[in-house]
Amino acid sequence: MSKRRGSSGFRRFFSDLRRTKVGIVGLSLLILFLGLAIFFPLIGNMNDIKNWNNLQYWRDNPKAAPPCWAVGNTFKSISVTGGENTSNLIERNGELDGFKYISYSFLYNVETQPPIDVIARFNISYSKPTYVYITMERPDGKYISLTGNPESGERTSVLDLFGVDPNSYSGDIRIQLASYLNNMITIRNYIVPWLQSNNVTLQPQDVFRLTNVAFSTLHQELTPNIINAKNVTYLSGKYNVTFVFYSSDKNLSVALEKAIALGGCYGIVGTDNMGRDLWMGLMYGIRWALIIGFSVSIMSVLIGGIYGVVGGYFGGKTDEIMLRTAQVFYSIPVLPILILLAVIFRPSIWNVISMLIIFGWPSTALVTRSMALQIKEETYVEAAKAIGSSSSRILFRYILPQVLPYLFASIALSVPGAILTEASLSFLGLGDPSIVTWGRILNEAEVAGATINGYWWWVLPPGLMITIVGMTFILIGQALDLILNPKLRR
């Protein structure tokens, strides 16, 4: 009996909701967000979320890169994995002068802008001294030795570039070409001589300037004032970066794992300063926002609703005490106390949710109490009392169902507050560090000075998501409010 009535009430509630324009907009947004939250593994990459705190995982992404649609003229990232059959990768090996050599050439095409970095990762193993030779061949046919050239007798040990034991090592090595090149020693040893051999004379201050731009300078057209040119023009065409490993060890083995020419943009909403794909964080944040919003609002409204109804129904001393307790809770400034609690206790997300419930219920209780005060005077309640119904039966079968529509509206209306408060705590760095929420992304943006560095793609979307999800629930709540208070409909 009660079940049937409950479900029909629910159906009426939804059909009422569908009749208003705001209700339709709110409901469809809610369904969209629920879908995105539930089907995240299909649209997103779960590994990205699992490795959110694992910065190693993100090191091959450009750091603090804007989204690709926002920057017209940038290099688009190219990457090859070892063993891939592609025209961008050439593998050679052989023996020369008693050395075994293995070389990988990574080719990328520059149209107007050069990449911001070239990253290469190898798996290497050797047990005798091993050396490395890196060259770059430009579209104009010029070669640049980026390490000591073995043909002129200069050998650069793997120690110098990769920091591994030069005599015997087995494992992964990785190089970021731009950070290797934008370095005074490399510039002095290899880049300045090459520029001079191409009739570019450099002033001392130009050499210092190179520490910021050496890598991109290598992609410029060779002109006498290459460093100080007003309008930088890059040489378009195929560039070939070759990594040669050579060793007297005949068992030298080198396998390319991945080579990337990094572009200056990334994905749909760019990356943060750790190279993390912000799109994944944004999409995954929906889940936590909904979990936080729903659990806090449902629990606190239900607790507050029952509390208020019980107080209002029993009246007298019970009511007085319950009312005063609720008022004490109501006058507590929530955010300062929450901040204090989050500092004292370990801020796990479930702690935060429980604290939000503890401070969230009084406002509902104060309203349902006055509703119960009116309802208990109705004749049907009196009739129920007369036939000897128990208090709990009257409360749960006669009074609470009357209050229920109001509770639905206030559940919807208190979701944004819960999401906002959690975001505020996370923004202060007091959120759960193990989960990805929008507040946390904004916290990291603030810590990295995103606003004063102009990383708008890092600041704008998370707040927008908080706003849109909040709006969804307010629209639904407003639609319910219109249904409940016909006065407003006028």
Place this chain on the structure above:
Amino acid sequence: MASLGRTIAVQVVSNLAALIIIVALISALLVFYSQTILQGVVVEMVQEFTRNLARNPALTPEQKAQLINLYQQALEVRFGLVGNPISKVYHMMINILTLNLGSSRNVYMGNSASISSQIIFALKNTVILFFTATLISIVIGLALGLYAARKPHGIIDSLLSFFAVLSASLPMWWVGMLMLLVFAFWNHWFPTQSMPVYFAIQQLSQAYHSGSITTLSYILEYLRTWLYYMALPLTTVVLVSIGGWAYIVRNVVIGKMAEDFVMTARAKGLSERKVLFGHVLRAASPPIVTTAALSLVSSLGGAIISETVFGWPGMGLLFWIAITNSEPMLIAGNVYVTVLLFIITIIILNILYVFLDPRIKTSGSQQVF
């Protein structure tokens, strides 16, 4: 009249009880907080002391150990880490309630380490920013709400409702970050941090006292400096709070418009203007005034995060500084002053309600809350 006196007495007593319970809660939390966090501070300071002592060759190891011991005991006494926790909670409560807050370890705001003077300094700044902002948004919101209520579901009303929904879900501090991004980073119109406002004011008054600028230009410059540092936070607060405020006004007014006395007034042939301002607004004013007073008072707590984002030296930033520097009494004083002002306003509003509306009895169902 006896029942009136009783009503007021009940109001005052119950609100004061609420105040005491809140203070007890804060004290208990802070005593716990001190035990865990200040213990760590003491350990660090003792370690530093030990390192400094180790450089002194004149002392024997026993003397050093004794000195370290004394130093640790002195620190524990200074930070209030000795004694039984319940009596500590009690003493802290007494200290907070009597505003005997002592001094902080460092000077965070203003130029005195006394906690009360720092709170007064911060409160002054919060009043300058948030009181102004709330007043501005109350005035604009009132006008907007009334205008929208004249034609419910018209274009203005729909726009207002949308704006209200939008601003209810906007995080104020995020809007602040966007403001900084647009007006401080892209167009260098305003500063990114408001903290230096006092330095600028100080320089200005020095220039004035040395006689290099005239009184008129001093006043103009003074106002300009405040506005320069205040513009972004002020705009942010107004922008975010205006929509919700206008929406409340609109709802109250529309609710009153549906009542019979409005129809009577219209039937009498009064102009729509007279109906709105003479009848509707008068009937709608108690809830509007209440909400306005409450939002003015709760603005005194500042906005912790927005003030942190802008570096505005108000109550919110002071609270956050106190948290990050582990200053229990500063935290307590800050929260206490906010709650105290809030509760005093509530008491005044409740008493006013009793006078304004004779129907109210002691039932409590018709209180402000």
